[in-house]
Amino acid sequence: MAHMATTTQPALTVGFDLDMTLIDSRPGIHACYRALSERTGTYIDADLAVTRLGPPLAEELVNWFPAERIEEMADLYRSMYPTIAIAATPAMTGAREAIDAVRAAGGRAIVVTAKYEPNARLHLEHLGIRPDELVGDLWAEGKARALREHGAGVYVGDHTGDVRGARTAEALSVAVATGPCSAEELATAGADVVLGDLLEFPAWLAEYERSDSYRPARA
Structure with a gap:
């Protein structure tokens, strides 16, 4: 058997x-939002953004970018993230x-x-x-x-x-x-x-x- x-x-x-x-993750994310703001020319209040960490990235990005750009901005943020945020965290x-x-x-x-x-x-x-x-x-x-x-x-x-x-x-x-x-x-x-x-x-x-x-x- x-x-x-x-x-x-x-x-x-x-x-x-x-x-x-x-x-x-606040220091790294703060730095990454500032870099994204500089890269895109769009104002992002990084100080405010890091007070509400937890939800997915897209839920923060909708406060700063129009809906049709969220996917693009999320991809850009994630591509920048490793060189900016990892060592700072x-x-x-x-x-x-x-x-x-x-x-x-x-x-x-x-x-x-x-x-x-x-x-x-x-x-x-x-x-x-x-x-x-x-x-x-x-x-x-x-x-x-x-x-x-x-x-x-x-x-x-x-x-x-x-x-x-x-x-x-x-x-x-x-x-x-x-x-x-x-x-x-x-x-x-x-x-x-x-x-x-x-x-x-x-x-x-x-x-x-x-x-x-x-x-x-x-x-």
Whole structure:
């Protein structure tokens, strides 16, 4: 009789957002918007734009360009991004420790972000942050597809859109108040847990693993 091969999934899979969760992308994005403004001759308030990071690029560009130019401007921005934004972008405080905590618990860390995936990968490689998987170009509820696909029981993000993505995926929403949304806004949006920053994540994760609410990865 033939035997079916079986695979054992790790007990824990944690998803992380990228911008303002794992990386402080404000300096690089600010510089890239200024360069785009100079290149196109179109005024862009880069100071304002970096206060509302999280949604897809097109949702910001519509504030500065007519609808028929959004695709063109997005392509131009993304082509300029690697030489302008990558080196200028540091890791968020506690980012490496958070990934390490998941690994120390025997789990997998994945990154699910709205950022253009090739540029997201450049950020992670530059900073030496190596998740088990990276999925880009997904925003808010759309992130649920990747979270479900990879069996994430927890999703960590800084935006109310990340909260919605986690809840759509039926994952625990862990919010960090390091981005454009306040701790109160994140809690009101339905986050299960709100942390000040990722330095608090390892202790929370250890407590979560001991709790009755702990949910391993789904097969």
